[in-house]
Structures are given as structure tokens and as C-alpha cells.
Amino acid sequence: MAALKYSRQRESIKQYLATTYDHPTADMVYLHVKEEFPSISLGTVYRNLNLLADMGEAIKIATPNGGDRFDGRTNPHNHFLCTKCGKVIDLDMEDISHINETAAKNFDGIIESHSIIFYGTCADCIEKS
């Protein structure tokens, strides 16, 4: 069972995720929350980020090359990762969950979900070039 207990550190992490659009890595969260709790441990950040993700209060975005990113916005949406600067941006795009059925057509197992990341160049990086 493991009843959940309140902690100020977890609350601060949650708060940060709720207010930033940066899709921070665990380390970025650590550096930010460290300002309020100078003695916080990186392990505490990881533990709470995973806890929040497991409870559905945050999304963990797995990326190739570099650490996972975390997103406090849990409504279904897709992500874009800029291959130039590494920024992760929320995409405002129509629902494409129908691709699960497309995938299931010639497949014997059960398709439950999918994860997508779109890659390319973000507006800022286009401007700079």
C-alpha cells in the first residue's frame, strides 16, 4: 500500500513542473529546486519525478541522446525536439491516436499506446541560421 506522505520538496518540484514550459531534465529540476532547498539531493528529485509520473501527475518524455524530460502538463499532446538546440516544444496538433488502430490491423498482439517525438529545426534556430 505505502501511503503517500506530504513533502515540501515534492510540492516544490510539482510547482515548478506546473509553471514551466521548458520540459526540464531531472538535473534542470534539481538546479531549480535547489534554490529553495539548497540541501536537496538529486536522488530526491529523481524519486519524486518518477513518483509523479507513476501517479499520472507528470509525463516522462524519453529522448535519444541525453536525459529524459519531464512535463507537468498531462493532457494528451505531442512533442517536438529541435535537433539543433535540443529544446522540447509542445505541439498544438490534432489528435492522431487513430494510428493505434492502423498499427493493430495486421498485428496479432494488442496495441495499447504509442510514443512519438517529432524532430526538426525550431523557429529560433531557423532565424539564427
Next chain:
Amino acid sequence: MAALKYSRQRESIKQYLATTYDHPTADMVYLHVKEEFPSISLGTVYRNLNLLADMGEAIKIATPNGGDRFDGRTNPHNHFLCTKCGKVIDLDMEDISHINETAAKNFDGIIESHSIIFYGTCADCIEKS
């Protein structure tokens, strides 16, 4: 520059990727090629897998939890990862590359590509349960 030189080890790795449907991890490739080259180094396997991926002769599939998988079949296709047994299976599904345009609609940057992994339970694991 950097002219490529033949190596028996690289050839063996390529051969293995071309004949297996297992989407092996670097370590699985290592263990297999070790049978032909008992003194091969894991570093050699990584170096060549990345080389092949860079040259477009193999695909590197990034997965959350656990190492990247490699696929010698380079024609465009999608992958399914069984959350029960970890197996990666090629999906025989119709092309969905149009989702790149869908994503680009309300987006200022340039969408160049995407990566998808479908998750669920494979036929073998359904049977066992």
C-alpha cells in the same frame, strides 16, 4: 575524409543484423559476434553499430528503459515493443508519414522526421496469460 577500411568484425556485425529479426541490443550483438571472434571488444561493437547507423545501413531504435536496439532492415517501417517481455517486432502497417504535415500545421519550425514506438502485449505474451 577518413576513408573507411574493411574489417572482418564489422562485416560479421552487418551480417548478423541482416539475418536476424530480433532487433538486438549492442550487448546481444556482442555476445553473438563473440562466437566468431572470441576476442572482440564491446567497444568495437558499439563503434561499428553507430558507424552503420550513421551510414544508413542500420537503424538505431531508442527505447525507454534498457539499451537501444538495432535493426538491419532500413526500409521505412514502425516498431512495436512488448511491455511484458521486451520483444521488439516490425509492424506491417500502412504508411503514416502524413502525420509530419499534421504536426507542422500550427508550428513555426520545420518538422523533418519523427520516431514512433507502439506499446502493448505481443501475441506470445497474450497466450501465456
Next chain:
DNA sequence: ATCAATAACGATAACAGTTACTATAATCAA
């Protein structure tokens, strides 16, 4: 308010996957 039970903490070690280094060996063009 005090206490006991236990979840969460901070510090640090351990771990997995991967890359970097270096001296030796294999490839290849002249």
C-alpha cells in the same frame, strides 16, 4: 501535545549503457 510507525530525506555508492583513450594489429595504396 506526545508518541510510535513509517514515509521521505540527504549523502553516497552502485549500476547500466555508452564513449574515450591508447598501444598494437590489420588494411590498403604505392
Next chain:
DNA sequence: TTGATTATAGTAACTGTTATCGTTATTGAT
């Protein structure tokens, strides 16, 4: 065959993450 250069094996180092452990904080019952 020689010389230039790439690839190798072996190993150390590195990154991102999880586990361990003694101490602290939270909570529910007294």
C-alpha cells in the same frame, strides 16, 4: 614490402539513473 592510416582489444571514464542507509519529517492514534 613498405609506410600511412584505420580498426582493434582492453580498459578507464563518463552520463544518467537507481539503490542503500542512517537520519529527519509527517501523520494518525493516544
